[in-house]
Amino acid sequence: MTEKRALPSVLIDLMKLRVVVLLQITAICAILVHDLLVRYDSIAGDRTWMDTATAIAITLVGGTLSAGGSNAINMWFDADIDPLMARTAKRPIPQGEISARSALLFGLFISITGSAVFLLAHWKAAFWAAFSVAFYVLIYTIWLKRRSPQNIVIGGIAGATPPLIGWAVAASETGALEGMNPFALGSPVPWMLFMLIFLWTPPHFWALALYRSGEYAKAQVPMMNEVRGANSTLNQSKAYCGLLFLLGSVPCFWPASGIPLLWAFTSGGLTVWYAKSVWDIDPEEPFDENGRMPKAAKSFFRSLFYLGWMFLALVAISAAPPGLLGFFGPLN
Numbered sequence: 001m002t003e004k005r006a007l008p009s010v011l012i013d014l015m016k017l018r019v020v021v022l023l024q025i026t027a028i029c030a031i032l033v034h035d036l037l038v039r040y041d042s043i044a045g046d047r048t049w050m051d052t053a054t055a056i057a058i059t060l061v062g063g064t065l066s067a068g069g070s071n072a073i074n075m076w077f078d079a080d081i082d083p084l085m086a087r088t089a090k091r092p093i094p095q096g097e098i099s100a101r102s103a104l105l106f107g108l109f110i111s112i113t114g115s116a117v118f119l120l121a122h123w124k125a126a127f128w129a130a131f132s133v134a135f136y137v138l139i140y141t142i143w144l145k146r147r148s149p150q151n152i153v154i155g156g157i158a159g160a161t162p163p164l165i166g167w168a169v170a171a172s173e174t175g176a177l178e179g180m181n182p183f184a185l186g187s188p189v190p191w192m193l194f195m196l197i198f199l200w201t202p203p204h205f206w207a208l209a210l211y212r213s214g215e216y217a218k219a220q221v222p223m224m225n226e227v228r229g230a231n232s233t234l235n236q237s238k239a240y241c242g243l244l245f246l247l248g249s250v251p252c253f254w255p256a257s258g259i260p261l262l263w264a265f266t267s268g269g270l271t272v273w274y275a276k277s278v279w280d281i282d283p284e285e286p287f288d289e290n291g292r293m294p295k296a297a298k299s300f301f302r303s304l305f306y307l308g309w310m311f312l313a314l315v316a317i318s319a320a321p322p323g324l325l326g327f328f329g330p331l332n
Helices: 007-015 017-039 049-080 100-120 123-144 151-159 162-173 189-211 230-249 262-279 294-319 322-328
Strands: none
Touching: 007 017, 007 049, 007 100, 017 049, 017 162, 017 189, 017 294, 049 100, 049 123, 049 162, 100 123, 100 162, 123 151, 123 162, 151 189, 162 189, 189 230, 189 294, 230 262, 262 294
């Protein structure tokens, strides 16, 4: 018998805070990029460091609650298949630490609360937070996950929204969010960051599915490698890497993006570094002692560092005074 854990520890596991942390990093980076571009007059507005700190605080609280709530609801719905996979068998519901109904109520409460927190900044931030929760739960978890090998591709839309949310919070006082169109955020930059996460998600998650080969089949979840095979999955992953490479240079030439040209070279180098791990995956590689594909595992973990470094690099580049960058500065 294992020692019974305290309820807060169980609730934290339901929220999958390790995943939420990565999402919040992307949202905070979007806030920092916005405010740095404002300070260097690449974007119209006036932002103080106190404004930045306030935006980060709202985003951390609202984003953690809304994303954590959607994860808890996901565990409620997947309570029947989680015991079938080693990766998920130790989650709180399969372990009997909390009932599925309690997990659902907890998830609904904090996801709604988290989305409402963003009303402190702007309704567009609240809209994208609520959209993310609804899309992840209804479209990905309930509809697509057990029906289509494109589940993670389409479902990735939900995980790509944090930069939109963070940007909307930061831009809430600059007048850039006027109008009733939630897609109008006053700049192409948040949409570039959205696409970065969206294109990153399939090769990231398919690497996980490959190195955990067979587990999703046991749970009858039609992951791409289980349905189309490892080679087809790898070819598609490589295609997404190519799109990631192209995406990095696009914002530098968008009107009024304000992103320094140095970003094109930095993002390209980081993408090549990550893509190499995808190209190195060998479907014929013998499994290790745990029944996993080692090179697929390496690619999966490298993908986490890649996304983090991409966002942090954009913040660092945006923080550089335009005059210091010279030719590599903003093109607008």
